[in-house]
Amino acid sequence: xxxxxxxxxxxxxxxxxxxxxxxxxxxxxxxxxxxxxxxxxxxxxxxxxxxxxxxxxxxxxxxxxxxxxxxxxxxxxxxxxxxxxxxxxxxxxxxxxxxxxxxxxxxxxxxxxxxxxxxxxxxxxxxxxxxxxxxxxxxxxxxxxxxxxxxxxxxx
Amino acid sequence: xxxxxxxxxxxxxxxxxxxxxxxxxxxxxxxxxxxxxxxxxxxxxxxxxxxxxxxxxxxxxxxxxxxxxxxxxxxxxxxxxxxxxxxxxxxxxxxxxxxxxxxxxxxxxxxxxxxxxxxxxxxxxxxxxxxxxxxxxxxxxxxxxxxxxxxxxxxxxxxxxxxxxxxxxxxxxxxxxxxxxxxxxxxxxxxxxxxxxxxxxxxxxxxxxxxxxxxxxxxxxxxxxxxxxxxxxxxxxxxxxxxxxxxxxxxxxxxxxxxxxxxxxxxxxxxxxxxxx
Numbered sequence: 001x002x003x004x005x006x007x008x009x010x011x012x013x014x015x016x017x018x019x020x021x022x023x024x025x026x027x028x029x030x031x032x033x034x035x036x037x038x039x040x041x042x043x044x045x046x047x048x049x050x051x052x053x054x055x056x057x058x059x060x061x062x063x064x065x066x067x068x069x070x071x072x073x074x075x076x077x078x079x080x081x082x083x084x085x086x087x088x089x090x091x092x093x094x095x096x097x098x099x100x101x102x103x104x105x106x107x108x109x110x111x112x113x114x115x116x117x118x119x120x121x122x123x124x125x126x127x128x129x130x131x132x133x134x135x136x137x138x139x140x141x142x143x144x145x146x147x148x149x150x151x152x153x154x155x156x
Numbered sequence: 157x158x159x160x161x162x163x164x165x166x167x168x169x170x171x172x173x174x175x176x177x178x179x180x181x182x183x184x185x186x187x188x189x190x191x192x193x194x195x196x197x198x199x200x201x202x203x204x205x206x207x208x209x210x211x212x213x214x215x216x217x218x219x220x221x222x223x224x225x226x227x228x229x230x231x232x233x234x235x236x237x238x239x240x241x242x243x244x245x246x247x248x249x250x251x252x253x254x255x256x257x258x259x260x261x262x263x264x265x266x267x268x269x270x271x272x273x274x275x276x277x278x279x280x281x282x283x284x285x286x287x288x289x290x291x292x293x294x295x296x297x298x299x300x301x302x303x304x305x306x307x308x309x310x311x312x313x314x315x316x317x318x319x320x321x322x323x324x325x326x327x328x329x330x331x332x333x334x335x336x337x338x339x340x341x342x343x344x345x346x347x348x349x350x351x352x353x354x355x356x357x358x359x360x361x362x363x364x365x366x367x368x369x370x371x372x373x374x375x376x377x378x379x380x381x382x383x384x385x386x387x388x389x390x391x392x393x394x395x396x397x398x399x400x401x402x403x404x405x406x407x408x409x410x411x412x413x414x415x416x417x418x419x420x421x422x423x424x425x426x427x428x429x430x431x432x433x
Contacts, residue, residue, distance in 0.1 A: 003304060004194040005186050010203060010299075010308030017207045018262050025211060026258035028218040029237050032230075035223035 125153035174387075175380050178278050181302065182294045196302055203299035206269040211262065240264055243420065248427035259316075260423050263309070267368065268415035270299040274375050274407055279383055300414075301372040303365070310365035313422050317360070320429040329432060364421050371414045375407050 129149055182198040217233045226234060244257045276297050285295040299305045322330045332341075334353050339345040382403065386396030 002194075003307065004183075004192050004196070006194070006196040006199055006302065006304035007308045007311070009195060009200050010305045011312050013200070013204050013207060014262075014266075014309055014312050017211055017266060018259050020211055020215070021258040021262040022255060025215050025218045026253065026261065028221045029234065030253055032221035032223045032226075033234060033237065039223060 121156055125156055128156075129153070171384050174384055175377075177294065178282065178380050178383075179296070179377075180294050181296055182289075196296075196304060198295045198297070199299045199302040199305055202273060202297060203266075203270055203305060206273070206299070207266050210265045210269045214265065236265070237261065240419070244423050247420075247423050248430065250430055256423060256426050259426070260419050263422050264415055264419040267300060267309070267418050268412065270305070271368075271372055271411040271415055273297040273299070274301075274372060274379070274411060275404060277383075278376070278379055296376075298372055298376055300368055301376045303369045306365035306369040307361070309368075309418070310361040313364065313425055314357075314361040317425050317429045320426060324430050325432050333432065360425060364418070364425070368414050368418050371410055375403075375410060378403055 132149060181196040183194045184197050185193060186195050187193040214233055214236075217229050221230055221233075240261045241252075241257055244252045244260050248256050250256075274297075278297070281295060281297045285293045289295070296302065318330075321333075325333065335341075335346045335349050337349060338352060339349050379400065382396045382400045386393045386400070
């Protein structure tokens with residue numbers, strides 16, 4: 001056990017080494033490690049965020065899809081309704097047109113019939129008069145009977 | 157020192173001479189060279205060189221430390237860093253990065269490196285030294301088996317302890333604690349408190365330094381005894397070599413453990429100085 005000047009020399013060496021470590025060794029290592037820890041934590045947080053964002057997006061896309069499906073079926077239903085409506089309308093129109101044409105045709109037919117009747121009537125009366133003339137020419141004076149004959153023609 | 161100078165001339169072929177030779181320092185006088193004024197050149201050169209090598213290597217890595225993917229060297233240094241930092245974190249709850257944690261790292265690595273010199277075979281070291289320094293040159297390679305080194309470290313820590321105690325609690329708080337802890341502030345327990353604290357303040361650096369010194373010194377002496385046995389003949393050489401290898405392997409544990417204990421005590425003492433009672 002001989003305590004001597006070595007003790008002081010060693011204490012100085014120790015102090016210098018501590019100063020060196022405090023000043024030059026510890027800070028860069030600490031900075032590097034803490035920065036890396038922060039980077040890793042940030043990365044993990046970002047990954048978590050991305051995951052939740054993905055979930056939200058998936059939910060949203062599903063909702064949008066469902067909405068689109070609903071809309072599509074609605075549109076299809078509307079179109080079907082409108083189609084049948086158009087068909088019904090067309091049917092109604094066609095029926096009305098047909099009836100109108102039919103009525104027109106009937107009226108024309110009636111007119112033709114009447115005209116024919118008129119024609120026939122006048123022809124029959126002329127024929128009757130002619131026939132009667134031929135018969136009566138020999139025996140009866142046309143003058144005396146024409147009044148009766150025209151009365152007859154009017155009655156026909 | 158006078159006795160040491162006298163034994164310097166003793167021949168190294170007797171067993172006591174062999175051990176004497178290996179256990180004496182390469183002492184040089186400073187100033188007038190009387191009493192206290194001697195420097196153990198071997199201890200000083202070895203410890204400073206080891207400190208420079210160890211802290212320099214760490215500094216080389218720390219200088220280019222990246223927060224990205226670390227190189228293998230940086231990963232290794234960060235392993236040590238985290239180990240020390242975790243230990244300090246568990247004991248000290250203030251801002252450890254400004255002083256205590258770097259101090260713990262310095263103590264751990266430096267003491268570890270100095271303890272590791274025990275693995276160098278004493279006689280090969282002696283041969284190398286004799287080649288450069290002559291027949292009677294002495295060289296003790298393990299700085300921590302010099303009580304001056306361990307006392308220097310322990311007393312530095314002790315001074316830091318008192319410095320932090322005064323800095324944290326103020327001079328009044330420090331003196332108050334001397335008289336009022338651990339038994340209380342009643343005036344009739346002041347002497348007991350003071351006696352307790354006195355014993356504590358004396359025993360702390362003593363146990364701190366002597367634990368390390370004792371372990372390393374004993375390790376060295378056992379190596380010397382085994383070396384002595386190896387010189388007795390063929391069987392002695394064989395058994396000496398086997399036991400020497402065994403003791404070396406066991407010594408790896410002691411070297412690391414004592415460095416760790418020394419660091420932990422340093423941290424504990426400095427952390428205790430920050431706490432008020």
